Amino acid sequence: MSERCERRWHPGRACAFGAVLALAAGPAALAAPATPSPSAGVGTPTTGAPAPAGTHGEELYRQSCASCHGQQGQGTQRGPSLIGVGPASVDFQLSTGRMPIADEKPQSRRTQPLFSADEIAALVDHVASFGGGGPQIPQVAPGNLQAGRELFATNCAPCHGTTGAGASLTNGWTAPPLYDATPVQVAEAIRVGPGLMPVFPSQVLTDQQVDDLATYVRRLRDERLDRGGGSLGRLGPVPEGLVAWIVTLGLLVTAARWLGRRAGQ
Ligand code: HEC
Ligand code: HEC
Numbered sequence: 001m002s003e004r005c006e007r008r009w010h011p012g013r014a015c016a017f018g019a020v021l022a023l024a025a026g027p028a029a030l031a032a033p034a035t036p037s038p039s040a041g042v043g044t045p046t047t048g049a050p051a052p053a054g055t056h057g058e059e060l061y062r063q064s065c066a067s068c069h070g071q072q073g074q075g076t077q078r079g080p081s082l083i084g085v086g087p088a089s090v091d092f093q094l095s096t097g098r099m100p101i102a103d104e105k106p107q108s109r110r111t112q113p114l115f116s117a118d119e120i121a122a123l124v125d126h127v128a129s130f131g132g133g134g135p136q137i138p139q140v141a142p143g144n145l146q147a148g149r150e151l152f153a154t155n156c157a158p159c160h161g162t163t164g165a166g167a168s169l170t171n172g173w174t175a176p177p178l179y180d181a182t183p184v185q186v187a188e189a190i191r192v193g194p195g196l197m198p199v200f201p202s203q204v205l206t207d208q209q210v211d212d213l214a215t216y217v218r219r220l221r222d223e224r225l226d227r228g229g230g231s232l233g234r235l236g237p238v239p240e241g242l243v244a245w246i247v248t249l250g251l252l253v254t255a256a257r258w259l260g261r262r263a264g265q
Pocket of ligand 1: 061064065066067068069082085089090094102107108127195
């Protein structure tokens with residue numbers, strides 16, 4: 001579907017699946033190029049990154065990224081080339097805290113971002129200076145909820161589940177839950193296709209459809225909070241199920257003891 005499907009770093013990448021989904025999603029009505037957004041979709045303050053303010057992307061890159069991705073982003077044994085991944089990919093990886101990873105793991109996970117919004121912007125610029133273009137950080141506007149619901153069912157639910165709770169894929173990879181992703185991160189994931197996720201270029205999903213999806217994914221989180229109850233906060237469906245099970249068990253034990261006491265009277 002695109003040359004990015006052939007990246008050797010993810011040989012198992014679901015390109016054919018992406019093509020099938022592309023058919024299902026129908027023809028693109030509009031393919032306006034995404035414009036860079038000053039709001040990188042992040043807001044978490046820095047946690048002890050050493051560099052001072054200013055355009056220090058190069059220094060941050062040397063300290064935190066070059067050992068794996070190479071001084072010029074050319075890639076090494078420990079990490080893929082960053083030439084042409086594009087600002088959206090770098091912003092997605094950094095704002096979701098996936099990069100930098102401490103060790104090579106099969107799949108980097110979402111975690112607390114290491115860098116501030118300014119530092120992320122500086123790193124995005126520095127990686128862009130390696131050349132190669134790539135998707136820009138999408139600008140997301142409020143979309144249509146119903147359209148988003150339908151697009152999600154066709155394009156996303158097969159991997160992330162109908163409720164967005166996530167699911168296991170092949171080879172120990174998982175499609176993560178979508179409850180923590182900001183609308184910009186949702187749009188970035190769609191355009192970038194991180195890890196085993198397929199790329200959805202604008203010929204497959206228009207910018208309007210990306211807005212609809214980002215709006216719907218946000219709603220999934222609210223629906224989930226309604227379902228799961230506020231006290232459970234951000235626990236995933238497995239812990240929730242476990243909690244339900246423990247509660248049931250607790251009731252059974254209580255009932256048994258009550259019956260036992262009655263019998264013993
Ligand atoms: C310990 C090695 C390591 C360090 C340090 C590291 N990375 Fe990575 N990076 C990887 C590996 C391995 C992958 C591919 C695995 C994956 O996608 O989860 C990757 C993937 C990426 C991608 C996605 C590339 C693509 O093709 O879509 C980006 C962007 C990225 N890293 C940026 C950075 C930046 C910026 C830093 C510094 C802040 C950094 N990384 C630090 C190893 C590293
Ligand atoms: C083939 C399975 C697959 C499909 C289809 C898919 N994804 Fe993903 N998605 C993944 C995987 C795997 C990851 C994790 C990538 C990583 O960790 O590097 C992911 C990550 C994400 C993330 C990042 C979540 C976070 O909090 O960090 C978002 C957001 C996302 N997907 C949204 C979508 C949307 C919206 C669609 C539909 C347009 C979609 N995905 C379709 C497999 C898929």
